Amino acid sequence: MAKPTALYDVHAALGAQFTDFAGWSMPLRYGSELAEHHAVRQTAGLFDLSHMGEIEVTGPQAGQFLDYAVVSAISVLAVGKAKYTMICREDGGILDDLIVYRLADEHFLVVANASNAQVVLRALQERVGGYDAQVLDRCDDWSLLAIQGPNAASILSPLTEVDLPGLAYYTIATGTVAGRSAYLARTGYTGEDGFEIFCSPADAPAIWAAVSAAGADQGLIPCGLACRDSLRLEAAMPLYGNELSVELTPHEAGLGRIVGLKKAGDFVGKAALAERATHPVARIRVGLHPEGRRAPRSGYPVLDADGTVVGTVTSGAPSPTLGHPIAMAYVDTAHSEPGTELVVDVRGTRVPATVVSLPFYARTR
Amino acid sequence: MSVPTELLYTAEHEWLRVDGDSATIGITDHAASALGDVVYVDLPSVGSAVTAGEPCGEVESTKSVSDLYSPVTGEVTAVNEALADDPSAVNTDPYGAGWMFTVAVTATGETMDAAAYSALIEG
Numbered sequence: 013m014a015k016p017t018a019l020y021d022v023h024a025a026l027g028a029q030f031t032d033f034a035g036w037s038m039p040l041r042y043g044s045e046l047a048e049h050h051a052v053r054q055t056a057g058l059f060d061l062s063h064m065g066e067i068e069v070t071g072p073q074a075g076q077f078l079d080y081a082v083v084s085a086i087s088v089l090a091v092g093k094a095k096y097t098m099i100c101r102e103d104g105g106i107l108d109d110l111i112v113y114r115l116a117d118e119h120f121l122v123v124a125n126a127s128n129a130q131v132v133l134r135a136l137q138e139r140v141g142g143y144d145a146q147v148l149d150r151c152d153d154w155s156l157l158a159i160q161g162p163n164a165a166s167i168l169s170p171l172t173e174v175d176l177p178g179l180a181y182y183t184i185a186t187g188t189v190a191g192r193s194a195y196l197a198r199t200g201y202t203g204e205d206g207f208e209i210f211c212s213p214a215d216a217p218a219i220w221a222a223v224s225a226a227g228a229d230q231g232l233i234p235c236g237l238a239c240r241d242s243l244r245l246e247a248a249m250p251l252y253g254n255e256l257s258v259e260l261t262p263h264e265a266g267l268g269r270i271v272g273l274k275k276a277g278d279f280v281g282k283a284a285l286a287e288r289a290t291h292p293v294a295r296i297r298v299g300l301h302p303e304g305r306r307a308p309r310s311g312y313p314v315l316d317a318d319g320t321v322v323g324t325v326t327s328g329a330p331s332p333t334l335g336h337p338i339a340m341a342y343v344d345t346a347h348s349e350p351g352t353e354l355v356v357d358v359r360g361t362r363v364p365a366t367v368v369s370l371p372f373y374a375r376t377r
Numbered sequence: 378m379s380v381p382t383e384l385l386y387t388a389e390h391e392w393l394r395v396d397g398d399s400a401t402i403g404i405t406d407h408a409a410s411a412l413g414d415v416v417y418v419d420l421p422s423v424g425s426a427v428t429a430g431e432p433c434g435e436v437e438s439t440k441s442v443s444d445l446y447s448p449v450t451g452e453v454t455a456v457n458e459a460l461a462d463d464p465s466a467v468n469t470d471p472y473g474a475g476w477m478f479t480v481a482v483t484a485t486g487e488t489m490d491a492a493a494y495s496a497l498i499e500g
Contacts, residue, residue, distance in 0.1 A: 040413075041413060044468070045439060045440070046416070238440050239439075241439075242440075305417045306435070306437065307442070329439050
C-alpha cells in the first residue's frame with residue numbers, strides 16, 4: 013500500500029487521479045495535465061512534492077563531510093544558498109542528483125529523489141564515519157509544496173514576511189507562510205520562476221489552502237506529476253532513471269561543471285571523475301527535434317543516416333508549449349553537434365530528427 | 378466512468394457502435410482517462426483493410442502512447458479528420474465527437490456488453 017502524503021485528502025477532494033510513485037501515492041493530474049502544464053508556463057501551478065527525500069546533515073564538520081560525500085564544494089556555500097549537485101560511487105557512477113541547502117553554519121538540508129532517498133541516506137551514513145557530523149533521515153518529517161510559474165511571487169508575497177524579491181534563485185530563507193513556520197526556497201523543476209516550501213506535515217493542508225486561495229484570481233491551479241514531467245523535459249532537466257544512472261557520470265550528462273575537482277581534499281568518485289575529465293566522453297546527452305507528430309519515447313534507438321545505432325532516447329513527449337515532439341537522448345559524441353541529422357526508430361517507423369541545443373524551452377527573464 | 382449501454386466493448390478498451398454491417402469505433406472514457414490528455418491520434422486511412430484484434434493506429438498523450446486495436450475486420454469507410462487538428466474530443470466526448478473510424482464489417486472479433494465491460498474496468 014503506497015504511503016499517502018499529508019495532503020492526500022486535499023487531493024482526493026480535488027478529484028485527483030493518483031499514481032504510485034516510489035512508494036508514495038501521488039497526484040498524477042487533477043483534470044487536464046495539458047491545462048496544468050500551460051498554467052505553470054502562463055500563470056502558476058501548485059504541486060505537492062512531499063515524496064521527495066529530505067535528509068539533514070548537522071554538526072561542526074557537516075560541510076567538510078558533504079565535500080567528501082558529494083561531487084561539489086559544499087562547505088564554501090554561504091548560509092541561505094543552495095547547490096545542485098550529485099552523489100556518485102567510487103567509479104563516478106551517479107547514485108542521485110541532489111539539491112543541498114545550507115540552513116545554518118552547521119546545518120544542511122539534502123533533498124534527494126523519492127526513488128533514491130534510501131540509497132542516498134545509506135551512502136551518506138556509510139560515508140560519515142570519521143567526521144563530526146550527523147546524518148538524519150527526515151523524509152517523513154517534511155512536507156514539500158512547490159508554487160511554480162510567472163505569478164508565483166505575486167501570489168506568495170502576501171502570505172509571507174520573507175522578502176521574495178530579495179530571495180535570489182537557488183537561495184532559501186526561514187520564515188512563515190500563512191502563519192506557519194517554513195523554509196522558502198527559490199528552486200524548482202519546471203523551468204519557470206517559483207518557490208518550494210518545506211513545512212511540517214501538520215501545517216501542509218493550511219499552507220496549501222492559503223496558497224490556493226491567494227492564487228485563485230491569478231490563474232493558479234493544482235498540478236500533478238504528469239505535467240511536472242513534461243515541464244522538466246521542456247526545460248531539459250535530467251530525471252534520475254531516464255537521463256541519470258549509475259552507468260553514467262556527470263560528464264556524460266553534460267553536467268561536468270558541477271564536479272568540484274579543485275575543491276580541497278578527497279571526495280567519493282574523485283579519481284574516476286578526474287580521469288574522465290581528461291578526455292572527451294564517448295556519448296553525451298543531446299536534444300532531438302523529430303519530424304512529424306509522433307514522439308520518441310524512452311528506450312527508442314537513435315540511428316545515423318546509414319542506419320547504424322548511435323544512441324538511445326531517454327525521455328520524449330509531445331511538447332505542450334512548443335507544439336511538436338521533443339526528446340532527450342544519449343548519442344555518440346561524433347553525432348552530438350546541433351544540426352546533425354539523425355533518425356529515431358519510433359515503433360518501427362524511421363523518423364528523421366535533428367540534434368538541437370538544450371534546453372528546448374527557456375523562460376524570458 | 379461513462380459506459381453507454383447501447384455500445385459494445387473490447388478488452389483493449391475500444392467501443393463500437395454497430396449499425397447493420399457498419400461499425401463506428403473509438404476508445405472508451407476509461408481508456409482516455411487513463412491515457413491523460415490525448416495530443417495525437419494516428420488512424421488507418423480510408424479504404425485500408427483492418428483486422429479484428431490487430432493494431433491499426435496509435436493514441437498518444439503527453440505521458441504515453443497506446444496501440445489502437447480494431448475490434449472488427451473489414452474496410453475503413455471513414456475516419457474522424459477533425460481529430461487530426463484537435464484530438465481533445467477523445468477526452469471530452471469519447472463516445473460522440475471523439476469517434477475515430479468506421480468500418481464495413483466482414484467479421485467481428487471478441488466483444489462484450491456494457492455490463493461486462495463495466496465489470497472489467499472495476500475489477
